[in-house]
Every structure is written in C-alpha cells, then in structure tokens.
Amino acid sequence: EVQLVESGGGLVQPGGSLRLSCSASGFTFSNYAMYWVRQAPGKGLEYVAGIGSNGGSTYYADSVKGRFTISRDESKNALYLQMSSLRAEDTAIYYCVKDLYNTSPYASGSYWDFWGQGTLVTVSS
Amino acid sequence: DIQMTQSPSTLSASVGDRVTITCRASQSISSWLAWYQQKPGKAPNLLIHKASNLESGVPSRFSGSGSGTEFTLTISSLQPDDFATYYCQQYNTYSRTFGQGTKVEIK
Numbered sequence: 613e614v615q616l617v618e619s620g621g622g623l624v625q626p627g628g629s630l631r632l633s634c635s636a637s638g639f640t641f642s643n644y645a646m647y648w649v650r651q652a653p654g655k656g657l658e659y660v661a662g663i664g665s666n667g668g669s670t671y672y673a674d675s676v677k678g679r680f681t682i683s684r685d686e687s688k689n690a691l692y693l694q695m696s697s698l699r700a701e702d703t704a705i706y707y708c709v710k711d712l713y714n715t716s717p718y719a720s721g722s723y724w725d726f727w728g729q730g731t732l733v734t735v736s737s
Numbered sequence: 738d739i740q741m742t743q744s745p746s747t748l749s750a751s752v753g754d755r756v757t758i759t760c761r762a763s764q765s766i767s768s769w770l771a772w773y774q775q776k777p778g779k780a781p782n783l784l785i786h787k788a789s790n791l792e793s794g795v796p797s798r799f800s801g802s803g804s805g806t807e808f809t810l811t812i813s814s815l816q817p818d819d820f821a822t823y824y825c826q827q828y829n830t831y832s833r834t835f836g837q838g839t840k841v842e843i844k
Contacts, residue, residue, distance in 0.1 A: 659832070717831060720830055
C-alpha cells in the first residue's frame with residue numbers, strides 16, 4: 613500500500629526557514645517523479661515544486677523560485693522541501709504527491725495518483 | 738501557462754440531484770485532465786483521469802467527459818457523501834495547473 617507521510621510543519625516567523633519531509637513507502641520511490649502541492653487556508657491547490665526520479669531535474673512555481681529547494685534521498689525513501697525567506701503568504705498545508713509513472717516533472721501525460729495527508733506551515737510573528 | 742477555469746464556484750444541490758461542473762482550459766489539453774474530490778481537512782482524492790476514466794473504487798455515479806478545452810464532471814444522483822469541493826487539473830504541460838475549485842453544498 614502506497615503511503616506518503618509528511619512532517620516538519622509548524623509555526624515560523626516571517627523571514628525564517630523550515631524543512632518539510634515526506635516519508636514514502638509501498639512503492640519503488642526511486643522510479644517516480646515527486647511533487648509538493650500547497651493549499652492556503654480556505655483556498656485552492658497550488659503546485660509548488662517537482663523533482664525527477666534521479667533528482668536531476670526540478671521545477672518551481674514562480675511564487676517560490678529562489679526561496680524553496682526540493683530534494684530527495686533515495687536511501688531513505690524521503691522527499692524534502694527546504695523553505696527559506698518565508699512569507700505570510702506561504703502559510704498553507706503542504707502535500708507530498710506521487711506521479712503515476714513519469715520520471716521527470718517536465719514530462720506530461722501522467723497524472724498524480726497518491727497524496728499524503730499534509731503538514732501545516734504557519735508563517736506569523 | 739495554461740489557465741483552468743471552473744464553473745460554478747459554488748453549487749447548491751439536494752440529495753438525488755444531477756450535478757454538472759465545468760472546467761475550461763485556456764488552450765487545448767487534449768484529454769489530459771484529472772478531477773479530484775476534497776473534503777474538509779483531507780487531502781484531495783483522485784476521481785477521474787484522462788478526462789473520462791474513473792479511478793478504481795470511485796462510484797459509477799461520477800462521470801467525466803470532454804476534450805480539447807472544455808470538460809465536465811457529472812454526478813448522476815448526488816449522495817450525502819458527495820458534498821465536497823471538486824478540482825480539475827491539467828497534466829498536458831508541466832505547469833500542471835488546477836482549476837479554482839467548485840464547492841458542492843447542501844441546498
């Protein structure tokens with residue numbers, strides 16, 4: 613059974629940093645592109661970052677480019693999102709998401725089949 | 738980037754009603770469209786992929802149609818468990834944009 617479990621969320625001051633983790637199990641983690649999607653309170657879904665199966669290709673939304681870094685550790689079956697220079701508008705639930713079969717976040721034609729339960733990040737003083 | 742526009746934003750309906758949600762793309766996405774259902778406090782749940790393919794375990798009252806730029810999600814007979822927010826998402830391009838969501842409320 614595929615499981616994606618996020619952790620690392622919490623309260624952080626504006627300008628601060630936080631690292632989110634996603635522990636993956638139930639599938640061969642190294643074979644799939646992975647993603648982070650966020651949802652601000654009461655708002656819709658926003659695709660934040662994606663990473664290829666070998667970690668070599670990454671995608672960032674304009675809203676986080678230069679501030680967030682997505683990475684993965686195949687030995688730990690883990691996906692990460694390093695967030696810095698955090699702003700109030702980064703307050704959201706952050707979801708870890710698996711691709712159905714793509715190995716690159718730049719490939720098309722493959723949808724996202726599993727989502728974690730999310731972790732809440734609150735940026736406030 | 739491809740823009741995805743859903744309508745309506747909110748829909749009030751009764752149990753047993755037939756409900757239709759529309760999703761329009763700013764340019765053709767062929768059939769590369771997914772529909773998700775999200776309930777409060779939960780992650781989105783995939784209902785339909787490739788515009789009309791029902792995910793395993795999803796009730797047959799859900800159906801999807803369309804191609805190119807216009808798509809619909811239909812619930813043939815609304816059930817109490819269906820009151821939720823629904824999102825479309827294109828996966829024709831790497832920007833993977835979502836619609837803004839349609840909240841289905843109890844009338």
